[in-house]
Amino acid sequence: MTVVLLIVLVPLALIAVSFVVDARRRPPTPPAALARAPDVPLRYGDVDGIRVRYLKTGAGPVLLLLHTLRTQLDIFQKVMPALARDFTVYAVDFPGHGWSEIPRAEYTPAYFTRFTTRFMETLGVSDVLVAGVSIGASIPLLMAAEGNPRIRAIVSINPFDYGQRGADRANAVAKLFYTLAAIPVIGETVMRLRDRLVEGKVLEGGVATPAAIPPEFREEVFRVGERPGHFAAFLNLIRHMPSWRDAHALYGRIRVPVLLVYGDRDWSHVAERQATLREIPGARLAMVPEGGHFLPLDQPEAVVGQIRAFAEATGPTAAGPGAPPAGYQPEA
Numbered sequence: 001m002t003v004v005l006l007i008v009l010v011p012l013a014l015i016a017v018s019f020v021v022d023a024r025r026r027p028p029t030p031p032a033a034l035a036r037a038p039d040v041p042l043r044y045g046d047v048d049g050i051r052v053r054y055l056k057t058g059a060g061p062v063l064l065l066l067h068t069l070r071t072q073l074d075i076f077q078k079v080m081p082a083l084a085r086d087f088t089v090y091a092v093d094f095p096g097h098g099w100s101e102i103p104r105a106e107y108t109p110a111y112f113t114r115f116t117t118r119f120m121e122t123l124g125v126s127d128v129l130v131a132g133v134s135i136g137a138s139i140p141l142l143m144a145a146e147g148n149p150r151i152r153a154i155v156s157i158n159p160f161d162y163g164q165r166g167a168d169r170a171n172a173v174a175k176l177f178y179t180l181a182a183i184p185v186i187g188e189t190v191m192r193l194r195d196r197l198v199e200g201k202v203l204e205g206g207v208a209t210p211a212a213i214p215p216e217f218r219e220e221v222f223r224v225g226e227r228p229g230h231f232a233a234f235l236n237l238i239r240h241m242p243s244w245r246d247a248h249a250l251y252g253r254i255r256v257p258v259l260l261v262y263g264d265r266d267w268s269h270v271a272e273r274q275a276t277l278r279e280i281p282g283a284r285l286a287m288v289p290e291g292g293h294f295l296p297l298d299q300p301e302a303v304v305g306q307i308r309a310f311a312e313a314t315g316p317t318a319a320g321p322g323a324p325p326a327g328y329q330p331e332a
């Protein structure tokens with residue numbers, strides 16, 4: 001009887017403690033400027049009643065950068081200064097991410113594609129080159145499959161369209177974290193007990209080397225996770241992660257040029273990359289050495305080079321929609 005009582009009471013006590021720990025957290029204050037680019041103004045706008053943070057910098061053809069889950073527009077901080085020399089660069093914090101509002105919603109692929117479509121419409125941009133990483137790389141592929149007329153080409157960096165949860169491939173800490181997070185009640189308890197050290201280890205699973213993560217970015221990601229309601233939105237997203245695999249069924253409808261860029265240490269398997277390449281008409285593939293899942297942090301120069309080369313090859317003077325010119329080859 002004593003053993004049974006302990007089995008019941010210990011989990012209940014842990015759940016109670018998690019509520020106390022979470023209640024003691026202080027809501028963070030949004031930064032007034034980007035840590036590595038204080039001269040780039042941060043903007044806030046309304047997209048269908050949701051207040052979102054975004055930025056606009058540079059001049060030239062429009063380039064939209066889309067981050068992945070549990071990160072924010074700051075993941076592009078190493079590539080934005082160089083890209084702003086050639087493009088008008090936009091980047092946005094998705095709802096429930098970064099410093100954008102955290103709405104009560106089902107964080108499904110359809111939700112994010114709809115939001116991104118409405119964001120582009122609100123800005124009034126067209127003829128857009130979209131470059132995203134992970135889920136941010138899958139979103140424009142889904143939008144193109146739906147025939148979105150504002151997208152002219154896509155650079156899809158380590159698209160997230162595989163696995164049961166995918167992110168649990170990052171490292172052992174991430175595997176345990178995402179496995180527990182997917183379980184009702186247990187997931188909520190784990191999230192309320194979130195810790196800077198554990199979250200840092202999970203984040204490190206996305207890069208080839210931990211040194212690639214700027215200290216200010218690491219701290220910013222944790223601080224954002226302290227926002228009220230953030231962990232609930234993140235759990236909602238985690239529990240919808242298997243549905244991103246359904247993107248494969250739509251890839252055959254894509255009719256804009258696509259460059260798939262993978263780090264050689266990405267979470268995806270070779271067979272999964274080849275499947276994505278085969279399914280997208282006219283898609284090209286580029287591999288980046290010493291690159292993990294968060295490639296803009298690992299290999300920023302390679303990412304900038306791939307985007308610039310593909311933009312030039314698929315610009316207004318390039319041959320026909322649907323594929324790059326016949327002689328185009330991705331940079332090694």
